[in-house]
Amino acid sequence: xxxxxxxxxxxxxxxxxxxxxxxxxxxxxxxxxxxxxxxxxxxxxxxxxxxxxxxxxxxxxxxxxxxxxxxxxxxxxxxxxxxxxxxxxxxxxxxxxxxxxxxxxxxxxxxxxxxxxxxxxxxxxxxxxxxxxxxxxxxxxxxxxxxxxxxxxxxxxxxxxxxxxxxxxxxxxxxxxxxxxxxxxxxxxxxxxxxxxxxxxxxxxxxxxxxxxxxxxxxxxxxxxxxxxxxxxxxxxxxxxxxxxxxxxxxxxxxxxxxxxxxxxxx
Amino acid sequence: xxxxxxxxxxxxxxxxxxxxxxxxxxxxxxxxxxxxxxxxxxxxxxxxxxxxxxxxxxxxxxxxxxxxxxxxxxxxxxxxxxxxxxxxxxxxxxxxxxxxxxxxxxxxxxxxxxxxxxxxxxxxxxxxxxxxxxxxxxxxxxxxxxxxxxxxxxxxxxxxxxxxxxxxxxxxxxxxxxxxxxxxxxxxxxxxxxxxxxxxxxxxxxxxxxxxxxxxxxxxxxxxxxxxxxxxxxxxxxxxxxxxxxxxxxxxxxxxxxxxxxxxxxxxxxxxxxxxxxxxxxxxxxxxxxxxxxxxxxxxxxxxxxxxxxxxxxxxxxxxxxxxxxxxxxxxxxxxxxxxxxxxxxxxxxxxxxxxxxxxxxxxxxxxxxxxxxxxxxxxxxxxxxxxxxxxxxxxxxxxxxxx
Numbered sequence: 301x302x303x304x305x306x307x308x309x310x311x312x313x314x315x316x317x318x319x320x321x322x323x324x325x326x327x328x329x330x331x332x333x334x335x336x337x338x339x340x341x342x343x344x345x346x347x348x349x350x351x352x353x354x355x356x357x358x359x360x361x362x363x364x365x366x367x368x369x370x371x372x373x374x375x376x377x378x379x380x381x382x383x384x385x386x387x388x389x390x391x392x393x394x395x396x397x398x399x400x401x402x403x404x405x406x407x408x409x410x411x412x413x414x415x416x417x418x419x420x421x422x423x424x425x426x427x428x429x430x431x432x433x434x435x436x437x438x439x440x441x442x443x444x445x446x447x448x449x450x451x452x453x454x455x456x457x458x459x460x461x462x463x464x465x466x467x468x469x470x471x472x473x474x475x476x477x478x479x480x481x482x483x484x485x486x487x488x489x490x491x492x493x494x495x496x497x498x499x500x501x502x503x504x505x506x507x508x509x510x511x512x513x514x515x516x517x518x519x520x521x522x523x524x525x526x527x528x529x530x531x532x533x534x535x536x537x538x539x540x541x542x543x544x545x546x547x548x549x550x551x552x553x554x555x556x557x558x559x560x561x562x563x564x565x566x567x
Numbered sequence: 568x569x570x571x572x573x574x575x576x577x578x579x580x581x582x583x584x585x586x587x588x589x590x591x592x593x594x595x596x597x598x599x600x601x602x603x604x605x606x607x608x609x610x611x612x613x614x615x616x617x618x619x620x621x622x623x624x625x626x627x628x629x630x631x632x633x634x635x636x637x638x639x640x641x642x643x644x645x646x647x648x649x650x651x652x653x654x655x656x657x658x659x660x661x662x663x664x665x666x667x668x669x670x671x672x673x674x675x676x677x678x679x680x681x682x683x684x685x686x687x688x689x690x691x692x693x694x695x696x697x698x699x700x701x702x703x704x705x706x707x708x709x710x711x712x713x714x715x716x717x718x719x720x721x722x723x724x725x726x727x728x729x730x731x732x733x734x735x736x737x738x739x740x741x742x743x744x745x746x747x748x749x750x751x752x753x754x755x756x757x758x759x760x761x762x763x764x765x766x767x768x769x770x771x772x773x774x775x776x777x778x779x780x781x782x783x784x785x786x787x788x789x790x791x792x793x794x795x796x797x798x799x800x801x802x803x804x805x806x807x808x809x810x811x812x813x814x815x816x817x818x819x820x821x822x823x824x825x826x827x828x829x830x831x832x833x834x835x836x837x838x839x840x841x842x843x844x845x846x847x848x849x850x851x852x853x854x855x856x857x858x859x860x861x862x863x864x865x866x867x868x869x870x871x872x873x874x875x876x877x878x879x880x881x882x883x884x885x886x887x888x889x890x891x892x893x894x895x896x897x898x899x900x901x902x903x904x905x906x907x908x909x910x911x912x913x914x915x916x917x918x919x920x921x922x923x924x925x926x927x928x929x930x931x932x933x934x935x936x937x938x939x940x941x942x943x944x945x946x947x948x949x950x951x952x953x954x955x956x957x958x959x960x961x962x963x964x965x966x967x968x969x970x971x
Contacts, residue, residue, distance in 0.1 A: 455595040
């Protein structure tokens with residue numbers, strides 16, 4: 301069984317909600333990423349989403365755009381990111397790692413090479429933000445062949461018919477975008493999210509994880525009551541930005557933010 | 568390539584032009600694009616909609632635009648006859664308005680009170696601000712900070728028209744970054760906002776609908792050629808950034824095998840220097856940006872490359888997906904003109920014919936100039952003079968060392 305499925309099975313048994321942090325690989329420099337990943341796991345991460353930096357991150361707000369810029373100053377590439385995952389796996393063989401990014405770097409490396417190298421490095425799932433299921437004809441079978449789970453987004457504007465299509469293609473978990481807009485945007489309406497998740501549950505057994513707009517323990521706990529998992533990105537990445545001068549101190553700061561969310565979720 | 572023997576029947580139902588095009592967008596945009604596709608499909612064959620569009624083109628834009636025989640320039644070059652399709656004479660001074668009129672009608676039909684646009688040289692922004700003023704729509708235009716600087720006149724024009732111009736400081740501060748910000752805005756404000764994309768790129772259905780709205784250029788040129796030349800021209804030439812004016816001119820001729828077509832990209836300092844905006848000519852790798860797959864300038868890591876061109880309107884790392892297919896099947900030949908050749912053509916047309924072309928259009932003229940001298944006087948070239956050069960006076964003055 302894939303690490304992601306294993307993790308959700310265990311969480312379900314324990315009656316707990318998944319906590320899924322996102323950081324951008326190579327931010328503020330490649331040498332810090334693996335340390336941050338371990339820190340996140342220590343603070344209670346169930347899955348780590350590792351962002352692949354892209355020069356034109358269309359679905360992201362300023363916080364993650366700047367993280368991409370910091371990472372790209374060091375020319376962080378997919379091959380470096382595979383090295384990071386490989387290094388992470390030396391100490392952690394259990395925590396699932398999901399790569400999240402845009403299609404062009406994958407397209408440039410080559411679909412097959414990407415799939416082979418990701419699998420070899422120990423990646424468990426891939427979320428390509430700008431590749432909806434309709435455009436995944438070529439890549440999805442390669443992911444399957446290499447035991448990489450295809451994770452897809454669902455938005456508040458997604459129609460029921462589309463949601464059914466996405467659910468049919470999705471694996472691992474569904475990433476529910478809790479509000480219209482880019483990452484790091486305004487606050488979220490938990491009741492509305494709850495209603496949407498109820499609709500989605502009709503077409504899928506996949507765990508439903510909610511991202512966008514989760515910034516502290518309170519918002520994590522509120523979403524945690526209605527979702528199978530909460531995804532937190534910009535709140536962590538802004539800590540990395542604030543600490544870019546002293547990156548070695550950032551790990552503790554990430555632990556503090558995520559630890560508070562873990563506690564709130566488990567309370 | 569027999570599988571694309573009918574190039575007029577594209578894109579397919581999912582917006583693909585062979586391996587290009589498509590709808591590579593975040594799920595947050597899928598709904599808006601599906602909605603737009605439905606709106607357009609219900610209206611494209613609606614006679615009332617077409618009549619309204621045609622009426623606006625005739626009485627607001629001033630169509631048809633003339634096909635002008637540049638006799639003096641042709642004589643000087645000593646070869647083929649050069650004809651200019653005068654899109655510079657349209658209201659707002661470029662072909663861009665054909666598309667904004669069409670999309671603004673779609674915005675009106677969909678009942679959205681706000682439009683947004685991205686712009687490079689500012690022509691599309693001006694054209695959008697213009698139709699927004701006329702329809703009473705709120706209008707925000709995203710423009711790269713570098714382009715705001717080099718196109719101050721158009722920025723002020725947009726202000727006067729009641730639009731807000733939002734300078735984009737991220738990335739390379741040019742057209743592609745303006746498009747990023749416009750897409751981010753659209754994702755956030757999709758309920759009340761219509762995104763008027765200015766070129767034949769972006770996610771499906773934009774490449775198709777921008778093409779359809781601009782195809783009036785080629786339809787007119789075809790009729791005018793038959794009337795004025797007595798037959799179809801031998802060659803069509805147009806500049807290509809995203810590729811909307813070239814698409815507009817070429818598309819109605821695509822099945823006329825006897826008509827050669829040449830798209831001229833921005834060669835910048837020279838394609839061999841790497842400082843250019845000519846993905847087709849340079850045979851850039853395939854890639855995905857702004858919702859479509861196409862030829863795309865990117866580095867080995869897949870990061871979008873910096874582009875360079877004297878003309879803000881062509882300063883874009885990708886190109887419309889239909890052009891990408893036309894290159895592959897060999898229907899259109901794509902070449903580049905360097906900044907220096909472009910400036911020379913700009914000055915020459917201004918001097919010899921009293922027509923000041925946009926620097927974008929001067930790319931097409933630069934190639935026409937070269938080609939004409941290799942052809943016979945009984946051969947005919949139609950060049951799309953896609954816009955007028957008033958907006959570029961400051962840029963050229965700066966190159967000349969003149970300050971105001």
